[in-house]
Amino acid sequence: MSLPEVDPSSAAAVELYALVLYVVGGSQASRRAVANLRVICDELLKGRYTLEVIDLREFPALVGERHILAVPTLIKERPPPAVRLIGDLSHRERVLAALDLGLA
Amino acid sequence: MGHEVLSRPRIGHGRHPRTLLGDSMPTKPRLVVATASGKNGVVDDGPTSGTLAKAPTGIAGLDEITFGGLPRGRVSLVCGGPGAGKSLLSMQFLVSGATELGEPGVFVSFEETERELAANTASLGWDLPGLTERALLKVEHILVDRAELTEAGEYDLEPLFIRLGHVIATVGAKRVALDSVEALFGALSDESLLRAELRRLFGWLKDLGVTAVVTAERGAGELTRHGLEEYVSDCVILLDHRIQDDASTRRLRIVKYRGSAHGTDEYPFMIDAGGFSVFPLTSLALGREATSERVPSGVQRLDEMLGGGYFRAATVLASGGPGSGKTSLAAAHVRAACERGERCLYLAMEESPRQLVRNMRSIGIDLEPFVRDGTLAFVSRRASESGLEAHLTASHREVAVFEPATVVIDSLSAFAGQPVEVRSILARLIEDLKARDITVFLTTLSDAEASASGGMSSLVDTWLLLSNHELAGERNRAIAVAKSRGTANSNQLREFVLSSDGIEIVDPYAGEGGLLMGNARLEAQTRARAADEMREQALEASRRALRARQAAVAAQIAVLEAEMEADLAAAGADIGEQEQRQAQLGEDERTRGSARASGPREDAGEM
Numbered sequence: 001m002s003l004p005e006v007d008p009s010s011a012a013a014v015e016l017y018a019l020v021l022y023v024v025g026g027s028q029a030s031r032r033a034v035a036n037l038r039v040i041c042d043e044l045l046k047g048r049y050t051l052e053v054i055d056l057r058e059f060p061a062l063v064g065e066r067h068i069l070a071v072p073t074l075i076k077e078r079p080p081p082a083v084r085l086i087g088d089l090s091h092r093e094r095v096l097a098a099l100d101l102g103l104a
Numbered sequence: 105m106g107h108e109v110l111s112r113p114r115i116g117h118g119r120h121p122r123t124l125l126g127d128s129m130p131t132k133p134r135l136v137v138a139t140a141s142g143k144n145g146v147v148d149d150g151p152t153s154g155t156l157a158k159a160p161t162g163i164a165g166l167d168e169i170t171f172g173g174l175p176r177g178r179v180s181l182v183c184g185g186p187g188a189g190k191s192l193l194s195m196q197f198l199v200s201g202a203t204e205l206g207e208p209g210v211f212v213s214f215e216e217t218e219r220e221l222a223a224n225t226a227s228l229g230w231d232l233p234g235l236t237e238r239a240l241l242k243v244e245h246i247l248v249d250r251a252e253l254t255e256a257g258e259y260d261l262e263p264l265f266i267r268l269g270h271v272i273a274t275v276g277a278k279r280v281a282l283d284s285v286e287a288l289f290g291a292l293s294d295e296s297l298l299r300a301e302l303r304r305l306f307g308w309l310k311d312l313g314v315t316a317v318v319t320a321e322r323g324a325g326e327l328t329r330h331g332l333e334e335y336v337s338d339c340v341i342l343l344d345h346r347i348q349d350d351a352s353t354r355r356l357r358i359v360k361y362r363g364s365a366h367g368t369d370e371y372p373f374m375i376d377a378g379g380f381s382v383f384p385l386t387s388l389a390l391g392r393e394a395t396s397e398r399v400p401s402g403v404q405r406l407d408e409m410l411g412g413g414y415f416r417a418a419t420v421l422a423s424g425g426p427g428s429g430k431t432s433l434a435a436a437h438v439r440a441a442c443e444r445g446e447r448c449l450y451l452a453m454e455e456s457p458r459q460l461v462r463n464m465r466s467i468g469i470d471l472e473p474f475v476r477d478g479t480l481a482f483v484s485r486r487a488s489e490s491g492l493e494a495h496l497t498a499s500h501r502e503v504a505v506f507e508p509a510t511v512v513i514d515s516l517s518a519f520a521g522q523p524v525e526v527r528s529i530l531a532r533l534i535e536d537l538k539a540r541d542i543t544v545f546l547t548t549l550s551d552a553e554a555s556a557s558g559g560m561s562s563l564v565d566t567w568l569l570l571s572n573h574e575l576a577g578e579r580n581r582a583i584a585v586a587k588s589r590g591t592a593n594s595n596q597l598r599e600f601v602l603s604s605d606g607i608e609i610v611d612p613y614a615g616e617g618g619l620l621m622g623n624a625r626l627e628a629q630t631r632a633r634a635a636d637e638m639r640e641q642a643l644e645a646s647r648r649a650l651r652a653r654q655a656a657v658a659a660q661i662a663v664l665e666a667e668m669e670a671d672l673a674a675a676g677a678d679i680g681e682q683e684q685r686q687a688q689l690g691e692d693e694r695t696r697g698s699a700r701a702s703g704p705r706e707d708a709g710e711m
Contacts, residue, residue: 022263024262024266029257032258063264063266063270064244064267070259071263082252086259086292087256087258090257094254
């Protein structure tokens with residue numbers, strides 16, 4: 001689950017999105033977040049994003065290091081500015097607005 | 105995988121899901137019990153099976169009123185306003201656990217960073233970095249940044265559990281403090297979710313078997329702003345910090361303690377160089393053995409009134425209006441003590457020491473030599489410059505260093521505040537001083553009399569009432585002993601005279617218009633003396649007249665007696681004459697008879 005997933009079709013993307021999703025294994029909300037994010041990425045960021053999904057139970061030290069309060073937490077590391085979202089990403093409009101993907 | 109987030113109630117309960125936790129706290133029936141120590145305590149309703157294990161807090165006084173500390177393996181809630189001392193209490197709980205019992209602790213800080221905490225507590229003598237190095241303490245700073253969080257759906261606080269579990273396991277923590285979890289409410293908008301998660305957190309901590317202290321902000325009309333007291337059923341402690349007329353007072357109350365007796369009062373506490381300390385109102389003084397040793401008051405007549413002076417380690421209160429002589433009485437006592445070589449500490453709240461020494465010199469009490477030779481020390485500070493707490497702290501320190509036999513606090517009125525304030529502050533001071541066998545001399549404005557009689561009087565052993573009396577255009581001072589424990593005393597008002605010769609107490613003069621003082625007394629006394637003299641003169645005159653009459657009568661008696669004597673003498677002479685004549689006649693008869701025998705009887709017919 002914690003494998004970086006890169007869309008093979010995005011060779012040298014101009015605007016590469018780097019996304020990290022922190023989850024907790026077994027959590028329903030986490031599972032939903034992964035699914036919701038995949039849909040969004042496939043629709044709007046095909047070929048120009050990387051997604052890392054990290055299970056905090058496996059890396060508990062990261063909770064402190066990255067200041068994670070809640071799960072699921074999505075961090076858009078690139079392009080700047082860094083953006084933080086929490087929740088199962090079911091509020092699609094909010095997710096798109098936060099990621100600056102406009103309405104699609 | 106394989107983990108399931110615990111199901112938690114998320115929707116359908118309001119702000120206060122009381123039903124989840126049974127009845128609400130304040131309405132719970134309480135049982136007042138007399139504990140082994142004779143103190144009244146309260147046992148909150150709840151499961152009382154077995155003896156509840158306690159985790160000592162190491163906080164002076166708190167372990168006493170909780171009869172051993174916080175409930176071990178449970179969660180305690182400490183609530184209070186900003187600056188009430190919540191963080192300090194929870195940190196001291198961890199520090200004393202670590203240093204005294206070797207119990208490692210985790211301090212989860214939502215506000216201050218590890219460095220800030222270390223810096224802020226260094227003045228208390230706590231070496232947080234040192235404890236951290238020895239793996240006895242771990243400070244975990246949880247950054248709550250509300251600015252850049254977008255909420256987009258359902259979430260939970262599992263990372264908090266993961267992080268905490270990780271740290272607790274790392275140091276093998278027995279004690280955990282969360283200060284203050286309510287910071288989360290500022291960052292996350294779903295209140296009901298947060299409350300449910302915190303409730304889950306408290307349950308989880310309990311399951312881990314750690315003794316936890318959770319702090320929370322005091323809410324308006326409620327113990328905590330977010331109703332966290334609903335989720336902590338074992339022990340709730342309320343801290344209060346009030347500033348009144350520039351005086352700061354701190355109070356602690358145990359709101360509930362399930363399954364354990366606990367003190368129910370509002371206990372004053374202070375935060376000083378030694379950390380957090382709570383003053384149980386009744387604990388110290390009770391076990392003390394009363395001394396019967398007397399210490400002179402410095403005013404001879406007063407000693408007589410009190411049966412030999414004050415008792416040592418007694419608390420003497422002199423109350424009276426402005427200029428009624430309270431300070432003078434205190435100074436007289438100080439001088440007497442210093443002359444015996446006993447050290448005195450004078451907490452001058454209203455005057456500077458120089459002013460005080462000068463003023464006392466005007467009534468013939470020179471304190472300066474004692475200041476010079478170190479028998480007398482002054483602590484002078486205007487009450488308005490620092491809070492009550494600072495006063496107490498300073499006084500405590502100085503008492504410990506100087507080791508006085510007598511402490512004067514002049515005046516308590518400088519400790520502005522409500523009667524309750526005055527009482528608890530007083531109680532703390534007095535008990536501490538009493539425990540050290542120190543005689544305490546307090547002065548207070550008569551304004552405080554109401555409060556004094558309300559609560560303070562029980563703490564005071566000897567209470568001297570000073571008063572001003574206005575009569576015939578003149579103000580005079582009076583003194584009465586309102587109360588003196590263990591002494592037969594007169595409650596009669598006596599005149600209290602301050603002159604350049606010192607203090608003099610004059611017996612009352614009850615004239616026609618009641619009790620008289622000053623010039624009125626003198627005048628009345630003069631008038632009375634004059635009247636007495638006149639009466640005396642009249643008496644003397646009548647005595648003289650009587651004596652004269654007596655003399656006259658005696659003279660008459662003498663005359664009469666003389667006459668009588670003369671009469672008797674005269675009478676006696678007649679009788680003698682007649683007897684003589686008779687005897688002569690008899691003689692003549694016999695002579696004549698013998699003559700008749702030899703011749704004829706001549707005078708036989710005459711017989």
